[in-house]
Structure formats: C-alpha cells, structure tokens
Amino acid sequence: MRLTIAIDGPAAAGKGTLSRALAAAFGLAHLDTGLIYRAAGRRTLDGTGALEAAQSLTAADLEADDLRTPDVARAASVVAAIPEVRAALVDFQRAFARRQGGAVLDGRDIGTVICPEAEMKFFVTASDEVRAERRYAELIESGHDVTLASVLADLRERDARDSARAAAPLKPAEDAEVLDTSEMDIDTAVATAIAMVTARTGIPPVA
Numbered sequence: 001m002r003l004t005i006a007i008d009g010p011a012a013a014g015k016g017t018l019s020r021a022l023a024a025a026f027g028l029a030h031l032d033t034g035l036i037y038r039a040a041g042r043r044t045l046d047g048t049g050a051l052e053a054a055q056s057l058t059a060a061d062l063e064a065d066d067l068r069t070p071d072v073a074r075a076a077s078v079v080a081a082i083p084e085v086r087a088a089l090v091d092f093q094r095a096f097a098r099r100q101g102g103a104v105l106d107g108r109d110i111g112t113v114i115c116p117e118a119e120m121k122f123f124v125t126a127s128d129e130v131r132a133e134r135r136y137a138e139l140i141e142s143g144h145d146v147t148l149a150s151v152l153a154d155l156r157e158r159d160a161r162d163s164a165r166a167a168a169p170l171k172p173a174e175d176a177e178v179l180d181t182s183e184m185d186i187d188t189a190v191a192t193a194i195a196m197v198t199a200r201t202g203i204p205p206v207a
C-alpha cells in the first residue's frame with residue numbers, strides 16, 4: 001500500500017525529528033525539503049542569483065556542512081518567497097513523494113502544494129518560546145555563538161516571511177492533523193504521531 005506522509009509547520013517545531021522517527025517506524029524514505037531551500041539560499045550568499053542557484057543545485061550543495069546556520073536559514077526563507085525558485089524545485093520533491101515504497105517529506109507546503117494527495121498530513125507546531133529554546137540548544141551544542149533572544153527574533157522573522165508570502169505560504173492543509181508539541185517530550189510526540197498515522201490510514205508501523 002502506498003504511503004506518503006506530509007509534515008509541515010513553522011521553524012524548529014520538531015518536524016525533522018518527527019519525520020525521521022516516522023520514516024523509521026513505517027519503513028519510508030525521508031526528504032527534508034528545508035535543506036533544498038537552505039542549499040539554494042546558501043549559494044546566494046556567494047553572490048549567485050536565486051533562480052540560478054535553485055536551478056543548478058547539486059548533491060554536494062545539499063551536503064554542505066554549514067546549512068544549519070542562522071544566516072543560511074534567513075537566506076533560505078528569502079529565496080523561498082520567489083515563485084520561480086519554488087517552481088524550479090517542485091518536480092524533484094513530487095517525484096520523491098511518489099517513490100516506490102513511500103516517503104515522508106517535511107517542509108512548509110508539502111500538504112498544500114507538493115503533495116496534496118498525501119495519505120497523511122501533519123501540521124506540527126509549538127509555542128514560539130519552546131521552539132526558540134530547542135533551536136538555541138541545538139545551535140549552542142554545535143558551537144554557534146548565539147543568544148536566546150536572537151534565536152527567538154530570527155524564528156519570528158522567518159515564520160512571518162514564510163506565512164505572509166504569496167507563493168505557497170506556510171499554513172496547515174485543511175485535512176492536516178495539528179500536532180502541538182509544546183508540552184510533549186519527543187517520545188510522546190513520536191508515539192502520538194505514529195498512532196495518528198495508523199488511525200487514519202489503517203497501516204501499522206513496521207518497526
């Protein structure tokens with residue numbers, strides 16, 4: 001049986017952790033679509049035009065080790081508001097979503113634009129403060145020099161831009177399950193999400 005799981009939500013809501021856990025539980029491939037926009041945004045920091053960056057992305061761009069920095073996140077959200085950039089990246093994401101064996105994709109517009117026919121859709125969210133604390137801890141852990149206040153301000157600025165843009169704005173699909181992880185630890189969030197997938201699709205986890 002075919003299974004595509006779409007996971008959308010604002011920055012640092014826990015989409016990545018949840019996506020990887022669901023992919024493992026249901027035996028699916030996983031694509032972090034934010035990484036594609038980060039790779040395109042990162043190339044614009046070297047002076048490359050946004051559309052050229054999106055059209056000429058290579059596997060090596062997706063493996064760059066500085067894709068998780070605040071500067072690259074901001075550049076990603078700037079290029080992601082350009083309709084032609086989004087259009088250049090659609091086919092790859094759609095092909096991945098429909099691959100044999102099923103897939104989990106996480107991003108901002110997976111349930112609304114990339115894969116509206118996904119069998120399961122989540123909109124994962126958490127309060128601004130909880131998301132900022134989680135992202136701050138990750139950035140400090142990986143050696144970045146940031147403050148909690150700057151991380152919170154960056155998240156809010158990026159969410160506002162992602163929500164307000166005309167092209168594929170961040171918003172829940174009408175048939176998405178909203179999962180607020182503010183008060184959940186990761187194990188609870190994963191167990192809740194697995195149970196929701198099985199309840200909606202009838203498909204049990206394989207692991």
Ligand code: C5P
Nearest residue numbers: 033034035037076077080107108109162
């Ligand atoms: O998910 P992540 O924070 O890595 O995404 C970085 C940026 O890429 C987002 O702030 C958003 O502007 C953009 N993005 C998007 N559509 C997606 C995934 C990411 O516009 N499907």
